[in-house]
């Protein structure tokens with residue numbers, strides 16, 4: 001028995017699905033627990049899909065919004081039975097419905113062919129999706145033409161209707177109209193800040209919005225293409241931050257750029273940010289001083305690390321009270337302590353931590369006792385201070401500041417860069433006593449220090465006879481290190497638990513270091529990645545054998561190796 005002829009576009013899509021090794025029985029879309037929910041697209045689409053959803057409540061029709069990669073951002077409408085079925089195939093927020101992951105479908109195939117498509121029941125590649133019909137229409141930026149996402153209307157296959165596609169196209173068009181209304185207000189604000197910065201600085205300026213990127217002629221002429229790429233990379237890192245920020249960047253040419261980021265807001269909506277770039281030039285004498293490889297007790301010869309060390313050293317030498325801000329594990333305490341030992345070794349340094357002294361009275365009393373006895377003081381993790389402790393310390397610091405004429409103590413705090421919404425009292429009350437803040441850079445901004453850090457951390461941990469092969473160190477220098485130097489120390493400890501001397505090879509790295517994906521993995525994904533790396537190690541890199549050991553199809557293991565960026 002032969003069925004109706006298959007449309008050409010569908011047949012070609014099946015071939016693509018097959019070439020991508022899509023599982024024909026069970027859709028296995030990747031889940032991303034972190035994706036941008038506040039974008040031009042979501043802001044513009046919100047009211048449009050709200051209005052449609054209110055008309056479709058309890059109807060067997062669902063409206064699905066995805067980003068340009070097919071990751072479901074929102075799902076509305078639909079009756080209980082349809083929603084249950086969609087959940088069963090993971091057609092839900094956070095899952096990526098790309099054609100290469102789940103085969104022919106209204107979302108992924110529309111993205112693949114670059115146009116609208118209605119995929120009816122049996123036209124789906126994957127068996128479990130054949131109960132649905134999906135109409136996907138692309139949403140593009142009306143000005144830039146860039147792809148923003150897909151508006152998909154899904155229903156059960158038996159309810160399919162060619163009107164679904166017109167409906168999806170109409171909704172996509174309405175979203176595009178709203179994009180332009182919204183974008184023009186945000187982009188106008190960003191453009192105006194960008195022009196103001198260009199006029200004011202007379203130097204290099206970059207502006208980044210959701211859809212907009214601008215770099216002035218000065219930057220284009222002043223930096224070569226490789227340095228420009230590094231500047232754009234760092235600018236992207238800063239984009240999205242709600243607060244102004246100044247940071248230093250090592251450029252591949254050896255230049256150090258000082259980047260000052262200023263966010264642009266339209267009411268409460270962040271339109272993007274403008275970054276003014278200056279080459280960091282220091283007088284020859286200052287440069288000579290910073291040529292010291294690093295402050296004893298810390299490791300790091302990159303320009304970024306030397307600069308931050310120098311800033312802390314300047315503050316400590318002048319007894320300027322200081323805040324060291326940064327991500328977890330970047331070495332804030334290590335740097336403050338080492339600089340203090342280096343600059344004023346005669347004074348005792350007390351270190352207090354609200355995590356170890358949970359009672360606010362206790363912490364304030366301990367701080368008072370230390371300062372009374374003539375010690376300098378670091379309060380680490382100051383973002384954890386409770387309201388009463390902040391009040392007590394405010395009072396104490398006021399007294400110390402008013403009374404200390406000579407021999408004033410040096411006081412420093414360490415705080416998390418991203419300390420959330422609750423840090424108002426800390427920022428307005430306590431930080432006010434600290435005239436200087438230095439940002440201790442994340443490890444991914446000075447990866448070149450990794451070889452020296454590895455040697456130092458291994459020696460400190462008592463494993464001076466253990467070294468890492470060049471390939472292994474190179475692999476460590478390709479990772480994102482969300483947990484920074486603390487994470488690196490943890491990795492080295494894990495290695496040293498298995499071998500205490502000799503040369504560590506790439507295969508001996510823990511699974512988390514064998515994958516180069518920069519996206520954040522869910523705990524389940526991390527377990528899966530580790531299991532695959534383990535199975536590959538056990539099978540000597542034989543993917544088919546590893547797939548067999550894990551009870552996984554070969555197609556799935558290939559896809560997962562690619563997706564997790566596992567180095568085989």
Ligand SMILES: Nc1ncnc2c1ncn2[C@@H]1O[C@H](COP(=O)(O)OP(=O)(O)OP(=O)(O)O)[C@@H](O)[C@H]1O
Pocket residue numbers: 297298299300326327328329330331332333334335414453456485486489
């Ligand atoms: N430059 C460095 N050289 C050598 N070791 C370092 C360096 N920076 C950090 N470390 C080591 O890394 C670990 C984390 O450093 P530290 O505790 O100073 O980080 P932190 O930023 O204060 O962390 P958190 O805020 O998470 O408490 C420590 O074991 C420290 O000795």
